Amino acid sequence: MFETIQAMAEPTRLAILKMVRRREMPAGAIAEKFKGITRPAVSQHLRVLKDAGLVTERREGTRRLYSLRPEGFGPLKSMLEDFWDSKLERLKAAAEKQRKRKP
Amino acid sequence: MFETIQAMAEPTRLAILKMVRRREMPAGAIAEKFKGITRPAVSQHLRVLKDAGLVTERREGTRRLYSLRPEGFGPLKSMLEDFWDSKLERLKAAAEKQRKRKP
């Protein structure tokens, strides 16, 4: 799950994830969207994302089509929900304190 | 929101977030939990987390108590839900394809 966070923690990679969210895209088309960044660099980022299980690769002839792999975000998502829930827990704890003060 | 991800993308910092999830903890107690990592290093990590809005600092005498700030995870959380939803969107798209094939 930490691998997930690390994979997302890079501007280019996060941008790629948003790009392939709806439609699958060939590596070349992804690379073209970035200026000031070479194609090999993008290719390396794609590998990181793939290794982290955040995208899938499908080969079609000479091209490789990438698309988002939502399941890959599952563990991180539930950790975040856990963090989020502590908001409610605090409210409950605060209410408890109040109740004790004025019994 | 990218700041959020970056802040989480370091093992020590992620561990800190889990530590202060339920109860607030003084900086010293947090630092003690890590071996092979100096107190100043932990202090720096705490600052990164605070700047990212993921923890809050409360001073009590000479001590500084840190606790999780769940709201800080909001934007990332919704982005992740967005990613997650694309799972359903794909299922829908696939169903649509099926429907067309056998009208």
Added chain:
DNA sequence: ACTATATGTTAGTTTATACTAACGTAAGTG
């Protein structure tokens, strides 16, 4: 078989990030 297209891989370098050591600060204690 040869050439073009689309892409990945590797070694080496640059750049960003984390760490350490030394110092600074602010509140409490005698």
Added chain:
DNA sequence: CACTTACGTTAGTATAAACTAACATATAGT
């Protein structure tokens, strides 16, 4: 006021991550 406790801050260094340039591979077309 001197001393201690509990921290934070900074400058410099070490480490990890990303980038580039050159090379490799695999498919498709002629």
